[in-house]
Amino acid sequence: MEIDAIATAHAKRLSVADALLPTPPNWDAAAGTELSVRDGVALATRSRVDAGSPEALWRPLTEYRLNVRLGGADPGAAFGALLTEWDQLLEESEASDWDSAAVVTRPSRDTVGTSELLRRGFAPTRVLAVRPADRLAGGPPEVPGVRIRHAEPSELNTLVRLQLELRNYDEQFGVLTRRTDEERALTSATRELLADADSALPSLWIAELYGKPLGFVQVEVPPAAGWADSYVAAGSAGYLASMHVAEEARSSGVGSALAAHAHQLFDEAGMQAVLLHHTLANPRSTPFWYAQGYRPLWTSWYRRPAVQG
Known part of the structure; x- marks a missing residue:
């Protein structure tokens, strides 16, 4: 598939999976390394913060991230192929100390390729959760003391x-x-x-x-x-x-x-x-x-x- 067709298919699948997901934004190819396989494209990026910075309180010092777009009849296979290419890229980085992490952030309800992540040693670790408005009926509860x-x-x-x-x-x-x-x-x-x-x-x-x-x-x-x-x-x-x-x-x-x-x-x-x-x-x-x-x-x-x- 062409890149535009992959992006369109990816956005369509996400809109069906979860109405609260925004339209995937365009990425800056100059910010990282683009990877491509049949029916899938990805952008691999690296960021590092100093140990004494405020950001270091909440993350590993070095993070390698993969942003993916998946299309075709078997997006899970495309995801697995992209992860394989990314692993080859990471092996060249020698990022083997504990204060480094490979991170893939996925829409929670888009479960395509979950087994591919598990097979490569990833674990679902951090969640960005959402609470729509108007769920609170009345004011806060009265709690004694x-x-x-x-x-x-x-x-x-x-x-x-x-x-x-x-x-x-x-x-x-x-x-x-x-x-x-x-x-x-x-x-x-x-x-x-x-x-x-x-x-x-x-x-x-x-x-x-x-x-x-x-x-x-x-x-x-x-x-x-x-x-x-x-x-x-x-x-x-x-x-x-x-x-x-x-x-x-x-x-x-x-x-x-x-x-x-x-x-x-x-x-x-x-x-x-x-x-x-x-x-x-x-x-x-x-x-x-x-x-x-x-x-x-x-x-x-x-x-x-x-x-x-």
């Missing part, structure tokens, strides 16, 4: 502590890597958010349980969440950037109250959809978020290190 309010600059240390607890737990699921200076980086980023007094919608909110701060949620709306427009077919999208409840407050209703409060904020801001990232293997976050009305939209398959063996 729980109060949710704006975070104050004086609570910087509390917010950093909660974020470090979250990182300590999430490390085991394969995306996040602990950094030696992460406390400094988190402190700096959180201080900036707390100082943003001009924002129409505060980013950070604290949950108290009987007067003790035991949870937080971070929310983003446009323009901060403007990047989300390329991932979902919605007029406006918000992003639930992070949420954590201290171990001592689990099963108390704090998490559900925080989530409901965030959704009310998004609804009041006119967001037509809300996105969030979670690790698929997390036995706490995955069932919790889907009980709040989210579902998988994009699934990122990881292989760490990027080249195995």
Whole structure:
């Protein structure tokens, strides 16, 4: 098939699979290496961040990514052929240290070629989940002893502590890597958010349980969440950037109250959809978020290190 025909077939299959998927954008061929097989094309890219950068808190230092377009009568076979070509390219990179990853992000409901990824050592690791608007009936639930309010600059240390607890737990699921200076980086980023007094919608909110701060949620709306427009077919999208409840407050209703409060904020801001990232293997976050009305939209398959063996 010609490249245009492949792109058309790919876009058509995605539109049938999930109405919330946007039209696949054109890619910049100069940004990477183009691969092509019968009925399939792909763009292989590489990105690297410094260990001390804010981005390094949430990803491996070196990421090799593959963006695919699949057409024809057997798109799974085309996907497998593209993965084989990509593996040959990766072997030349010598990316065999743990702080590297090969990443393929696919629409969650487009399951074509799943077995090809599994055979090559990939695992579905990180999900970008979506919650359409208007799922909240009424206001947030009344939970005895729980109060949710704006975070104050004086609570910087509390917010950093909660974020470090979250990182300590999430490390085991394969995306996040602990950094030696992460406390400094988190402190700096959180201080900036707390100082943003001009924002129409505060980013950070604290949950108290009987007067003790035991949870937080971070929310983003446009323009901060403007990047989300390329991932979902919605007029406006918000992003639930992070949420954590201290171990001592689990099963108390704090998490559900925080989530409901965030959704009310998004609804009041006119967001037509809300996105969030979670690790698929997390036995706490995955069932919790889907009980709040989210579902998988994009699934990122990881292989760490990027080249195995």
